Amino acid sequence: MTSNLAGVLRPDEGLRHFTLGRPAAHPDLDLWVDRYWTVRWELPPGASYLSSVLSHPALHLSVESGDGPRHGFPMPATLLHGVVTRRFDILLRGEGRVFGVKFRPGGFAAFTGLDTGGGVDVASYTDRAVLLADVLGGGGGGAIGSPAAADGGVAELQASILAAGEDDERVALMDEFLLARRPSVADPRYQELLAIVAEMLADRSLTSVQSVTDRFNVEPRTLQRLFRRYVGVGPKWVLRRFRLHDAQLMLDAGEVEDLATLATTLGWFDQAHFTRDFRAAVGVPPRVYTAPTPG
Structure with a gap:
């Protein structure tokens, strides 16, 4: 996945x-x-x-x-x-x-x-x-x-x-x-990328590029080139976006009782750093995002 x-x-x-x-x-x-x-x-x-x-x-x-x-x-x-x-x-x-x-x-x-x-x-x-x-x-x-x-x-x-x-x-x-336009030859580099991306998405303990390079025994520069070439953004951005998506899903489902615990679980240093990144991406802090909307 x-x-x-x-x-x-x-x-x-x-x-x-x-x-x-x-x-x-x-x-x-x-x-x-x-x-x-x-x-x-x-x-x-x-x-x-x-x-x-x-x-x-x-x-x-x-x-x-x-x-x-x-x-x-x-x-x-x-x-x-x-x-x-x-x-x-x-x-x-x-x-x-x-x-x-x-x-x-x-x-x-x-x-x-x-x-x-x-x-x-x-x-x-x-x-x-x-x-x-x-x-x-x-x-x-x-x-x-x-x-x-x-x-x-x-x-x-x-x-x-x-x-x-x-x-x-x-x-x-x-x-x-x-x-009618699908490739006739498999792309091994892309299949390698898919395996890495799937693990980055599924494993919430992967919260840094270093943790990914250690897991897959790949050099950071190699990983960076692979992502830039195929995805168009770097692995750090992808990893942070996946963790923000994790946070969004949990907030939308009403599963979050403590933002500090959510933040550290998903790899942020503390709640303040999580709130800063969430606001930068979504436009509002988590507590405003989850507040009831009129109508």
Whole structure:
């Protein structure tokens, strides 16, 4: 496992304003794709909702429609989102729909053939959203693109996804698109990365890069290069984000009675350091985050 269901901040509040689905991708895509996701909203005229996410160390492909622009692009659009290191905010207005692909950490880089000399420099997309056609077409250089289409087949994919009436149709269309472009050669460096990421996520005792390098008997510089090359951010950031996600899940579930104990359990020196990092990432301290919201 390389991810959990953390990320959407104040999920119970958010689900009063939008619907969220997490359909599975085709099993043959499991090495690279974590899951698909869908969001749909329809707000009354003049109403809006600020949706906030504490993002995972993963790239996303999204087919988006509805009122725009969004992410600086007119709608509809098919985008590639790099890892978002800050809080991800999107102001929802009117109506809209997104069908997305969440790649595993490093999955998009491996999918584009990074280990075989091609691929995409994912670090160049960190904290950015770009048109997928620019990545898969002539300017992107990724093996994922279709040589039969200058845009890598993105226009056809977008039209089909937007015309589909149900999510199971969209899943089948995205499966077909990605299966036709999956790598024919396994990437051993990526598989090594997956094993490390899975352990970092699952084991809450891993709270420092040193603890990871000791566990996997790898040099710190080697680990740093592996993460920068495939994920787009360093191992320290990934480790801290996983522990913040752990904290968020526990806070959302009402499982935290003592913030000081939570902080030290997840690797912070004390409650003050945890509160500082939580506030920097989420925007408010833990006690404000868990306070009841009006309405």
